[in-house]
Amino acid sequence: xxxLLEVKNLTTQFFTSAGxxxxxxxxxxxxxxxxxxxxxxxxxxxxxxxxxxxxxxxPWPPGKIIGGSIHFSGHDLLALSDDEIRKIRGRxxxxxxxxxxxxLNPVLSIGLQLTETMEHHLGISNDKAHQRAxxxxxxxxxSDPERRLSQYPHHLSGGMRQRVMIAMALSCEPKLIIAxxxxxxxxxxxxxxxxxxxxxxxxxxxxxxxxxxxNLGVVARYADRVNVMYAGKLVEMGKARQIYHDPHHPYTLxxxxxxxxxxxPRGSRLVPIEGQPPDLTRLDSGCAFRPRCxxxxxxxxxxxxxxxxxxSEHVAACWRVSEISELKAxx
Amino acid sequence: MTTVQQSPSxxxxxxxxxxxxxxQVRDLKxxxxxxxxxxxxxxxxxxxxxxxxxxxxxxxxxxxxxxxxxxxxxxxxxxxxxxxxxxxxxxxxxxxxxxxxxxxxxVPVRAKIQVIFQDPYSSLNPRxxxxxxxxxxxRVHRIITDASKRKERVRELLSxxxxxxxxxxxxxxxxxxxxxxRVGIARALALDPTFIICDEAVSALDVSIQAQVINLLEDxxxxxxxxxxxxxxxxxxxxxxxxxxxxMYLGNLVELADGDELFNNPTHPYTRALLxxxxxxxxxxxxxxxxxxxxxxxxxxxxxxxxxxxxxRCPLAVDSCQVSVPEFREVVPGHRVACxxx
Numbered sequence: 001x002x003x004l005l006e007v008k009n010l011t012t013q014f015f016t017s018a019g020x021x022x023x024x025x026x027x028x029x030x031x032x033x034x035x036x037x038x039x040x041x042x043x044x045x046x047x048x049x050x051x052x053x054x055x056x057x058x059p060w061p062p063g064k065i066i067g068g069s070i071h072f073s074g075h076d077l078l079a080l081s082d083d084e085i086r087k088i089r090g091r092x093x094x095x096x097x098x099x100x101x102x103x104l105n106p107v108l109s110i111g112l113q114l115t116e117t118m119e120h121h122l123g124i125s126n127d128k129a130h131q132r133a134x135x136x137x138x139x140x141x142x143s144d145p146e147r148r149l150s151q152y153p154h155h156l157s158g159g160m161r162q163r164v165m166i167a168m169a170l171s172c173e174p175k176l177i178i179a180x181x182x183x184x185x186x187x188x189x190x191x192x193x194x195x196x197x198x199x200x201x202x203x204x205x206x207x208x209x210x211x212x213x214x215n216l217g218v219v220a221r222y223a224d225r226v227n228v229m230y231a232g233k234l235v236e237m238g239k240a241r242q243i244y245h246d247p248h249h250p251y252t253l254x255x256x257x258x259x260x261x262x263x264x265p266r267g268s269r270l271v272p273i274e275g276q277p278p279d280l281t282r283l284d285s286g287c288a289f290r291p292r293c294x295x296x297x298x299x300x301x302x303x304x305x306x307x308x309x310x311x312s313e314h315v316a317a318c319w320r321v322s323e324i325s326e327l328k329a330x331x
Numbered sequence: 332m333t334t335v336q337q338s339p340s341x342x343x344x345x346x347x348x349x350x351x352x353x354x355q356v357r358d359l360k361x362x363x364x365x366x367x368x369x370x371x372x373x374x375x376x377x378x379x380x381x382x383x384x385x386x387x388x389x390x391x392x393x394x395x396x397x398x399x400x401x402x403x404x405x406x407x408x409x410x411x412x413x414x415x416x417x418x419x420x421x422x423x424x425x426x427x428x429x430x431x432x433x434x435x436x437x438v439p440v441r442a443k444i445q446v447i448f449q450d451p452y453s454s455l456n457p458r459x460x461x462x463x464x465x466x467x468x469x470r471v472h473r474i475i476t477d478a479s480k481r482k483e484r485v486r487e488l489l490s491x492x493x494x495x496x497x498x499x500x501x502x503x504x505x506x507x508x509x510x511x512x513r514v515g516i517a518r519a520l521a522l523d524p525t526f527i528i529c530d531e532a533v534s535a536l537d538v539s540i541q542a543q544v545i546n547l548l549e550d551x552x553x554x555x556x557x558x559x560x561x562x563x564x565x566x567x568x569x570x571x572x573x574x575x576x577x578x579m580y581l582g583n584l585v586e587l588a589d590g591d592e593l594f595n596n597p598t599h600p601y602t603r604a605l606l607x608x609x610x611x612x613x614x615x616x617x618x619x620x621x622x623x624x625x626x627x628x629x630x631x632x633x634x635x636x637x638x639x640x641x642x643x644r645c646p647l648a649v650d651s652c653q654v655s656v657p658e659f660r661e662v663v664p665g666h667r668v669a670c671x672x673x
Contacts, residue, residue, distance in 0.1 A: 042537035187399035192608035217610030221617040240614040258542035260571035272542030
């Protein structure tokens with residue numbers, strides 16, 4: 001399939017009074033047309049910042065994209081002027097945020113918020129936008145869409161607001177939707193409704209989806225490919241089945257061993273990753289995961305591991321990647 | 332609600348869980364008034380947060396209490412802690428009905444029942460040193476009057492919870508979320524309680540840290556013969572940690588069974604929907620699973636549906652469900668379900 005998004009050596013830093021935070025450090029990945037890529041990792045690993053960097057939404061000061069390139073269907077996003085990037089945002093790439101409570105404007109009606117984007121990007125008349133907004137709300141499963149248009153965000157529940165966000169994201173028929181923890185604030189049954197909806201709609205409309213989450217279950221259910229991030233770096237990347245059944249980075253291994261699973265009986269003991277994630281202003285030389293890694297060797301302290309090929313489309317950044325299967329079996 | 336029979340035997344089983352009833356909740360109701368008017372307030376309605384809940388907790392077990400936001404699970408915990416004054420019902424603990432005790436009579440009980448809260452950022456006083464915070468309950472309850480012995484106990488508590496005793500001189504902002512949650516646990520242990528209510532105690536933590544804290548909670552339960560009421564919305568965590576699990580929906584218990592029984596053989600349509608909705612971190616398992624999505628949203632507890640509260644969303648509902656409240660009956664020994672259609 002054709003490449004839709006190509007991120008190369010992206011580096012984003014935040015210059016704070018406590019020091020320079022290496023939020024995203026030399027990250028490269030692709031997204032193909034129509035596929036779902038999940039970015040997983042714990043708080044502060046740089047997954048949201050990498051998404052915001054794609055849309056150039058990093059606030060300066062304190063944040064800045066200091067290196068790399070982002071190509072999106074023929075555009076070099078980092079070279080575009082502010083006016084040009086505004087034509088991409090919401091039109092070609094749209095975003096669904098975590099908090100449906102705060103990402104809608106509380107003083108504007110749902111209808112206005114939906115039609116505004118379409119009128120701006122698609123240049124259609126207000127009547128036409130209104131009609132399309134009604135169709136969109138019906139498509140995302142809101143009852144009585146005509147009435148919803150005149151309502152305000154506070155009239156809607158969290159799940160309904162997230163449906164509105166999705167309708168808004170789809171309104172200009174984008175090629176890519178970036179969803180940053182789209183269901184974290186929602187209850188499980190509502191989460192399932194929203195994720196099924198996103199899956200069906202992206203499939204139906206052929207939209208690519210980059211979903212950022214810390215929930216490994218959500219990733220297993222919906223993603224084609226997975227990027228695992230740790231301390232600002234991409235540490236493993238591959239097809240979902242490869243990542244879950246044959247993880248090659250010790251962090252991915254640790255992550256999968258530390259989640260309790262609903263399909264496993266009580267009694268099995270969790271194997272946590274000991275220690276804490278590192279302070280991103282004070283990274284040592286070498287591998288950032290080394291202090292918590294069971295398999296660390298001397299080389300890990302001096303050299304930052306590069307992504308090495310494990311299998312087709314499967315890479316991991318670990319110096320011991322070739323031995324990992326034996327190490328896993330031995331421990 | 333029918334009453335649950337008491338089992339007379341108190342023989343501890345292999346994993347430290349006995350059949351002995353430790354705490355009994357009977358027909359617990361908690362209605363919060365909704366008022367209108369700025370000066371003269373009048374009650375216009377009630378939020379039925381908990382609407383007739385009965386269950387037992389056995390000595391040494393972990394009872395998981397699950398449900399979605401607003402189902403009343405936290406309120407049940409707060410009623411047991413006597414942080415809310417229950418509208419109706421009994422909470423029997425060590426032969427006393429907690430709802431009938433005066434504030435003075437409650438003091439010794441409070442030492443035995445402790446709580447761990449969800450948010451390790453807001454549940455610790457930012458201006459207090461960790462050591463002072465851990466000493467305070469001992470001072471208040473006059474458990475250890477000697478200051479140097481108290482300090483020693485603080486060091487002991489910190490190391491039991493996997494923290495360096497030097498943390499006693501630090502403030503909460505100097506610690507990470509996982510460390511703060513360990514302080515919350517140490518504080519709950521300070522008075523040698525027998526019963527701890529964990530209200531979403533691991534929900535705010537990242538997975539790798541969450542696993543550390545879950546293991547700690549399990550170790551402490553064994554070491555100090557604790558009994559837990561583990562309130563959470565994450566079913567995977569609840570399955571992992573609980574001996575028995577109770578499911579709540581809109582102020583009512585809909586199902587209660589042994590953990591493995593509940594997850595292998597969910598019977599109430601709501602429990603089934605809830606389990607279906609939880610994704611399992613394995614793409615192969617997920618590929619084979621049927622994803623039946625439950626329609627609609629939870630109704631307002633101010634005006635709950637008549638009859639069975641789940642009937643508007645229920646795939647099995649028949650006409651009678653709109654009128655008659657289902658009995659919380661035993662379908663197989665130890666497995667209770669509130670549904671007339673199963």
